Amino acid sequence: MQTSAGFSNAKVRLMPKVYISTVMTAPAAEVWRIVRDFNGLPSWTPFVVESRIEQGAKADQIGCIRNFTLKDGGRIRERLLALSDYDLSYTYSILESPMGVSDYIATLALTPVTDGNATFASWQAEFDCPPEREAALIQQIGQGVFQTAFSALKQRFGR
């Protein structure tokens, strides 16, 4: 973030964070049915063309690894760290990706909006990266990935 000499040898900084949230006009159970499938990105995001779970594991087995291909050819491997059908949320980490991030952990969570039968959905991530790439990655992950996926899902529910 800083280019001057005083900062060039900075040793510590905060992990970049991304937080995106939206409201879907569908019951949480319905949205959850779609996003819960850890192997299901191709069915609801516009940027994943193909996905598989490694070593024949089940898609809701904690520790399983999804291996998917992006439209642009990039390949990403992510490990499922937690999944809760009670809280309607799951958490995963990135093992390999072309994005150049490390220690990446993300959580997608749904909460019912009782007033109107809608769903409040949030998607957040924390990761590490070279400082000069932080802003671009926050933009790419927040808008390019999370918001784009949410928007596609919202459209499916007619909004």
Next chain:
Amino acid sequence: MVKVRQSTIIDAPVDDVWRVLRDFNGHESWHPAIASSVIEGGEPVDAVSSVRRFRLKDGGELREQLLSLSDCDRRLTYCLLEAPLPLMGYVASIALKPVTDGDGTFWEWSSVFYPPAERRDELVRLVTDGIYRAGFEAIRKLMGRPSTQVYSRRDVGNRGQEPGTGTGPAFIPPPLTPPHKGEGDSATLMPDRAKVQAFETEAPTASPSPLWGGARGGGIKEPQATHDHTRAVVVERHGGPEVLQLREVPLPPPGSGEVRVRHTAIGVNFIDVYCRTGFFDLLNLPGVPGMEAAGVIEALGQGVDDLAVGDRVAYAGPPLGAYAERTNRPAEMLVTLSNDIADGLAAAGLLKGVTASFLLHDVFAVRPGHVVLIHAAAGAIGQLLVQWAKNLGATVIATVSDDAKARVVERLGAHHVIVYSREDFAEGVMRVTGGRGADVVYDAVGKDTFAGSLAALAVRGHLVSFGQASGPVGDWDIGRFASKSVTVSRPNYGHYTDTPERLAPHVTRFFSALRAGIVTLASPTRYPLERAAEAHRDLEARGTTGSLVLIP
């Protein structure tokens, strides 16, 4: 037990909704079921444990107590103490979350209670519809959509940003700022003062030397039509982060011995929180907090001849008033910045760096071989103390609250790191020093650590208590200090830095240490000036390592 959980979306920014809902006595003004309400004993509305006594429009009287309030999670919890209905064990929470696409708010209102079986349905319906959903509707009406105010981005503040100090790559999108009464409007406000704009580039002659020039305590004086204005974060009354409000305030010409500084980065320090809450009585209300910033000189007052318009400068210390786009400062206490010190670094580090310098050199002179114990070592000052004390040849023992922070401090070079939540730190110090103890303890934690710090001292050791993040240390019988001939000091920043002669050596030392790489500072986290409240929330939530700066 029954659980009631209701949620809705309000079409208004989360901070606006929170401002209304966090007021524990505010329901009187927005909830349709409430006729009147008071906080018992005149306690503040945001004091946890305060009790609201209120009357419903149907005549029933209730008492409820605030159990928790969090400005960072935007959540509050309260319980019912007395009610005409058998809502036994009723505990309720209100929680808000931002909806980032559309700038809306997700609001959840939930509770648990134990109704008598035969009245269960009736009471659930009452809480669901009569309280929660009625409340949702009322707030929806109250908030509507942001009022008729038209916000426009002001462009004058951005001119001449220093490289690397402006809207950096990790910066939050351009903030909306309130309409500015400057430039365009000034012609009508000040028909005979067209030269007011000349302040940008040249010194005014025969400055009126206004009484409030450099107002100590950051207090704002009444507006005068003949004066310029600036955007500033104003505190009208002591309170939570939400009392930090961006406003236009009058800005007189720099008085004698003063210069006007256009800030490029403003340091956020814990002392600003104390000023905001009133814990320290330093800020005259209404006033502008803040005592650390970097910027560029815009105009010179009378008698200032060793600085020039355009000079890059920084300052740390009173008078208050740094949370502003521009301000007047006493010239003699300004530090000139060389090209290799970035504005953000100076604004984030000067106060802490100077503090670290006098703590290590003046309050107690650390020498090779000393054992130095540093609490809160992952905090901004803690990090400086660890690196610097090590460079001075001391054996550095650091305490931190968790493993992540321990790793941070290990990387900075601490010889021993103690996670105090896992191990009694005084015992830890004795263990690693073979029972000898520390020659000096730097303790800004206060209440939680003071006793342990005394126990961790060596004979003739020195406890430097320079803050109290966890609360006041309480009363101590100094007779007990004789058991180890302990010295305790409570240094005050001002007494070590209040003259140019006292300040200069510390500034020089700090900048030299930075240049030499003896100390390093993490990149500060940046917040737009208008989000000062958010910066305070984050600082108070202890969710930050390293420094915070506001960018005008």
